Each structure stands twice: as structure tokens, then as C-alpha cells.
Amino acid sequence: MPQEDKIVVHWLNFSRAQRIIWLLDELNLSYELKIYERTKEYRAPKELDEVHPLGKSPVVEITKPDGEVIQLVESGWIVQYLLENYDVDGKFKQANAQDSNQVNYFLHYTEGTLQPLLVGLLVNQMATKVPPFPANWIAGAVVKGINAKYYGPELEKNLKYLNGIAAAQHAKGSKYMVGNKLSGADIILSFPIVSIFTTGRSVHPTVIQEFPELYKYYQNLSQEKGLKDVDEKVAKHERSPLKL
Amino acid sequence: MPQEDKIVVHWLNFSRAQRIIWLLDELNLSYELKIYERTKEYRAPKELDEVHPLGKSPVVEITKPDGEVIQLVESGWIVQYLLENYDVDGKFKQANAQDSNQVNYFLHYTEGTLQPLLVGLLVNQMATKVPPFPANWIAGAVVKGINAKYYGPELEKNLKYLNGIAAAQHAKGSKYMVGNKLSGADIILSFPIVSIFTTGRSVHPTVIQEFPELYKYYQNLSQEKGLKDVDEKVAKHERSPLKL
Numbered sequence: 001m002p003q004e005d006k007i008v009v010h011w012l013n014f015s016r017a018q019r020i021i022w023l024l025d026e027l028n029l030s031y032e033l034k035i036y037e038r039t040k041e042y043r044a045p046k047e048l049d050e051v052h053p054l055g056k057s058p059v060v061e062i063t064k065p066d067g068e069v070i071q072l073v074e075s076g077w078i079v080q081y082l083l084e085n086y087d088v089d090g091k092f093k094q095a096n097a098q099d100s101n102q103v104n105y106f107l108h109y110t111e112g113t114l115q116p117l118l119v120g121l122l123v124n125q126m127a128t129k130v131p132p133f134p135a136n137w138i139a140g141a142v143v144k145g146i147n148a149k150y151y152g153p154e155l156e157k158n159l160k161y162l163n164g165i166a167a168a169q170h171a172k173g174s175k176y177m178v179g180n181k182l183s184g185a186d187i188i189l190s191f192p193i194v195s196i197f198t199t200g201r202s203v204h205p206t207v208i209q210e211f212p213e214l215y216k217y218y219q220n221l222s223q224e225k226g227l228k229d230v231d232e233k234v235a236k237h238e239r240s241p242l243k244l
Numbered sequence: 245m246p247q248e249d250k251i252v253v254h255w256l257n258f259s260r261a262q263r264i265i266w267l268l269d270e271l272n273l274s275y276e277l278k279i280y281e282r283t284k285e286y287r288a289p290k291e292l293d294e295v296h297p298l299g300k301s302p303v304v305e306i307t308k309p310d311g312e313v314i315q316l317v318e319s320g321w322i323v324q325y326l327l328e329n330y331d332v333d334g335k336f337k338q339a340n341a342q343d344s345n346q347v348n349y350f351l352h353y354t355e356g357t358l359q360p361l362l363v364g365l366l367v368n369q370m371a372t373k374v375p376p377f378p379a380n381w382i383a384g385a386v387v388k389g390i391n392a393k394y395y396g397p398e399l400e401k402n403l404k405y406l407n408g409i410a411a412a413q414h415a416k417g418s419k420y421m422v423g424n425k426l427s428g429a430d431i432i433l434s435f436p437i438v439s440i441f442t443t444g445r446s447v448h449p450t451v452i453q454e455f456p457e458l459y460k461y462y463q464n465l466s467q468e469k470g471l472k473d474v475d476e477k478v479a480k481h482e483r484s485p486l487k488l
Contacts (some may be wrong), residue, residue, distance in 0.1 A: 053405045054357070070345070076320075077352040081345065101314070101325065108321035108355065113298070116360030120367070127390045142386040146371045161297045 004065050007031040010043050012057030013234070016075050016115070016191045022230045023079060027086050032243050042126065076107035077181045079184045092183060093119075099179040106177065106185035114158055114192050120151045155204065159196070159211050167213040175220040182224065190227060193218050248309050250456040251275040254396070256288050256301030257478070260319050260359070261287065261434045264302045266322060266474045267431050271330045279353060320351035323428045343478075350421065350429035358402055358436050364395045399448065403455050411457040419464040430465060437462050 007024065009031050011017040024031050036045050036057065052073055060072040060082075072078045083092050083103075094100040124143040147150040165177060174180040177189060196207060197218045208215045221227065251268065253275050255261040262352045268275050280289050280301060293299040296317055302314040304326075316322045327336050327347075338344040368387040409421060418424040421433060440451060452459045465471065 024274065053408065055402060056357075072349075074349060074352040074356050076356060077349050080348065104317075104323050104324065105318060107320040108324075108352065111352065111356035112318050112320060112359070113300075115356070116363065119360065120364055123364070123390060123394045129394070139386045139389075142371065143390075145383075146367060146387075149371070150367045157298060159255045164297065180377075 003030050006063040008034060008061040010034045010036065010048065010051045010057055010059040010061070011081055012036045012048065012233075013038060015057045016228075017058035018230050018234065019075060019187050019191055019229070020060060020078055020082075021233070022190070022226050023082055023184070025181070025229065026091065026187075026226050027082060029082075029086060074111065076111045076188060077186055080104065080107050083184050087128055092185065095179050099183075102178045102184045103183045107188055110188045110192060114162075114189075117151055117155045117158065118192055118195060120146060121155070147212075152204075159204070159207065159214060162193075162217075163211040163214040166217040170216060175217065177217070182226075186221060186224075193221060247274050252278060252305040252307075254278045254280065254292065254295045254301055254303040254305070255478075256280045256292065257282060259288075259301045261302035262471075262478060263319060263431050263435055264304060264322055264326075264473050265477070266434070266470050267326055267428070270335065270426070270470050271326060273326075273330055279399040292343065318355065320355045320432060323347065323432055324351050327428050338427065339423050343427075346422045347427045348427045349420040351432050354432045358406075358433075360365075361395055361399045361402065362436055362439060365391060365399070368395070396448075403448070403451065403458060406437075406461075407455040407458040414457055414460060419461065421461070426468065426470075432467075432473060434465055437465060457477060 007029060009017065009020055009024070011021070011033055013035065021033070023030075039045055044055050044057060046055075048057055048059075051061075052059045052071065054073065056073050058073075058075065058078065060078050062070040062072070064070070072081055087093065094103060112237055124147055127143055128140045169175070169177060172180070176182055177185040193214070196204075197215060204210075247268065251273060253261065253264055253268070255265070255277055257279065265277070275404075280292055283289055286303060288299050290299075292301055292303075295305075296303045296315065300317050302317075302319065302322065304322050306314040306316070308314070316325055322393040331337065338347060368391055372384045372386055413419070413421060416424070420426055437458070440448075441459065448454075
């Protein structure tokens with residue numbers, strides 16, 4: 001049966017939106033990709049405000065055959081909605097209720113706990129590098145203090161937590177976060193996990209040594225064909241306006 | 245039928261956990277309340293680390309008659325789980341799929357977008373008041389810069405967005421965020437909305453004048469019997485170790 005619903009993804013470069021494209025591909029759904037580029041201050045451009053009042057990315061717009069339009073924002077909710085409505089072959093169906101609950105939990109955890117810590121660190125990092133902030137030791141020292149007192153220890157706690165879950169999964173012979181197949185949990189976690197082991201290393205220089213099971217998880221994740229395909233698809237738009 | 249599942253709520257004073265108690269009361273569920281008090285640095289105490297590795301509150305523990313224990317964290321997920329599993333009378337059942345989706349969206353939005361901005365502002369506010377940060381104008385100026393550049397405008401955008409939704413609901417004769425009855429959306433939003441109009445006013449002094457529809461929503465929400473009952477229930481434990 002040809003896909004009846006028309007899907008548009010509003011996508012900002014260097015954003016959490018990659019994950020949604022990955023999931024749409026895994027679900028064999030067709031979609032139109034609308035691309036937006038960051039401003040020189042690393043923010044979303046004004047055009048995204050016309051798509052959704054919060055000017056966020058990703059935004060998924062689904063047009064039903066009867067003309068009804070459903071607009072989805074919040075990555076965790078988008079993943080939940082797509083899995084609930086479009087996994088017609090049960091590719092992402094979990095083996096039991098516990099695993100299914102665990103996937104849903106990760107959809108909330110990733111965006112509600114892990115990602116805000118990384119955003120807080122990024123905002124503080126930018127505070128020492130981007131006008132109108134002075135690139136001097138005073139701003140640096142205050143930001144360092146805030147990071148040392150709050151964001152650093154909180155991130156550490158989360159890395160340890162995730163490392164423990166990855167260890168338990170590896171011990172069971174699974175390279176995924178829940179059960180033993182790719183799930184929404186891996187897809188939602190991919191963005192922060194990749195950023196922790198690439199751009200995030202300046203925040204925590206010994207992340208690979210201290211959290212080897214999470215690093216192994218990251219390595220396996222980065223070899224997922226679906227993720228590699230998406231990376232390739234969007235590579236030509238991934239020009240960062242800032243060296244962070 | 246007497247309630248078969250045993251429910252324990254691990255609750256930190258001055259935290260997002262009030263909402264879970266409110267929902268449990270609305271669902272007529274019995275639960276045991278375990279209370280934890282904040283440290284003098286306004287953080288969760290170490291004992292919460294023994295409940296869950298992230299040391300978070302709220303944590304809900306459900307023990308099934310067969311001994312299975314389900315541990316729930318992340319407020320959005322806890323609300324989703326409780327509504328999916330314990331709304332036996334359909335008290336929170338929505339009128340249609342659109343409203344049901346909108347409630348689920350708010351469970352992600354509140355914790356994934358709105359609350360992290362308030363946490364970021366709180367962390368920065370503490371950075372100028374709590375040791376080891378210096379309570380001086382340098383830290384204050386840097387923090388003010390970060391707030392002016394990121395947290396302030398983002399919060400403004402969200403307040404405008406929520407004010408618009410409240411306005412549309414009020415125009416339809418509803419005092420709630422979705423449909424025309426109390427839902428998980430109101431319960432999850434209650435904590436940040438209350439804090440915006442009480443503790444948050446220093447961040448945005450004209451919040452009442454600029455966002456009158458959201459203020460009206462807040463006023464109605466604060467008159468909800470269930471919320472007032474919870475406030476009364478926990479009032480004796482609500483001692484803040486800090487004047488913020």
C-alpha cells in the first residue's frame with residue numbers, strides 16, 4: 001500500500017533532527033526535507049518561527065488524506081508518535097511490557113534530563129566565545145564555576161548511569177540500550193551520545209577511559225547503517241558557523 | 245476492588261514531585277509518601293542516590309501482587325504511565341485523538357523545553373548567591389549576560405506561546421490547557437507555571453502584565469481543589485534552606 005500521509009520534516013543543520021530522519025527511514029516512510037541553516041550566532045533562523053511559534057527544530061508536519069494537518073514538535077514526542085502510528089510491521093515492537101516501558105522512559109529521560117545538561121554546558125561555552133560576551137578570563141572563571149558546581153557533576157552522574165545500563169546490556173550480549181534490537185531509545189539517545197564522545201570531550205576529557213561501556217555503545221551505534229546513511233544524506237548541509 | 249498494587253512516592257521538598265501526588269489523588273490511588281529534605285546548597289540529599297542512581301525526585305515505586313517492582317522516574321513519563329495504567333474510570337480520557345495527543349505532547353514539552361530554561365535560570369541565580377561563587381558584580385554581570393542572551397529570550401518565547409494557547413482555550417470557555425477538563429497537561433505544567441508567577445517574577449518582572457491569559461490560567465489552576473489539598477498536605481515539609 002502506498003503511503004497515504006504526506007510527511008514534511010523541517011530540519012535545522014547541526015540539530016537533534018537527524019534522529020527523526022533516521023527513524024522515518026527505518027519505518028520506510030517517505031518525507032520531504034526542508035532545510036534551515038543556523039545563524040552566525042549558532043541559533044535557529046527566523047524562518048523556523050513561521051513553522052512553529054517556538055522556532056524549534058525538528059518539526060514534523062503530517063497531512064492526512066482528508067486534509068487534516070498534524071504538527072509534531074519535541075523529539076521525544078515525535079518518536080513516540082511515529083512509533084505508535086507508523087510501525088505497521090512491528091519492526092520496533094518490544095518483546096515485553098518492561099522493554100516497551102523502558103523505551104518510553106528513554107524518550108522522556110533523554111530530552112528531559114540528559115540533553116538540558118549538554119545545552120547548559122554549550123550555552124556557557126558560548127558565553128566565553130561569542131559576542132557580546134567578552135572572551136576573557138573573568139567570564140571563563142564564572143562559567144567554569146557554574147559548570148564545576150552544577151552541570152559537570154550532573155553530567156558525570158548521568159554518564160555513570162548510562163555506562164551501567166550499557167554494561168548490563170553488553171553482558172546480556174546486546175549492543176542496544178533496551179532488549180536486543182534497535183529501538184526508539186537508541187535513536188533518541190544517539191544525538192547526545194554522539195555529541196558527548198565528539199564535541200563534548202572538552203567538557204570531560206577522560207570520558208572514553210572512565211565510561212568504556214558507554215564508549216563501546218557509542219562505537220556500535222555509530223556503525224548503525226541507518227545512522228550512517230542519514231549522516232551521509234545531510235553531510236552537505238552540515239556547515240557549522242562556529243568553531244566550538 | 246481494593247487497590248492491588250503498592251505505590252511508594254519518594255518525594256523531595258520544593259520539587260516537581262507535588263504533581264505526582266496530585267495525580268495519584270485524582271486517580272484515587274493509595275500511596276506511601278517518603279520525604280527527603282534538600283541540603284543547604286538546595287540539592288537533593290545523598291539518600292535519594294540509594295533510591296535511584298540519578299538521585300532524582302520524584303521516584304515512584306510500584307510493587308505488583310506477584311512481587312514485580314516497577315520503578316518510574318522522569319515526571320512526564322510517570323504521568324504518562326499512571327494515566328495509561330490506572331485511569332480505570334476514564335476520568336482523564338480525552339474527547340478525541342487530537343486532545344489525547346496534545347496531552348502527551350505537553351508531557352514532553354514541559355520537561356524537555358520549559359523546565360530546563362527555569363533550571364538554567366535557577367542555576368545561574370544560585371551562581372551569584374551560594375558559595376563557592378563570589379556574591380559580587382562580576383559573577384552577576386556574566387550571569388546576566390548569559391541570561392540576556394539565551395535563557396531570557398527563550399523563556400519569553402515560551403511564555404508568549406503558552407499565553408496564546410491559554411487565550412485560545414479561554415476563548416472556547418475552557419480554563420484548562422487541553423479540551424475542557426483537567427488533564428495530565430495541567431498537572432505537568434503546574435509546577436513551572438506556579439514557579440513562573442511566584443519565584444520566577446524576579447526573572448521577568450512584568451510577567452503578569454505581559455501574559456495576562458497565562459496569568460488567568462495560573463490563577464484558575466491554583467484554585468484547583470486537588471492542587472490545594474496537596475499543597476496543604478506537604479506544607480509542613482516545605483522549608484527552603486535558601487532565600488532565593
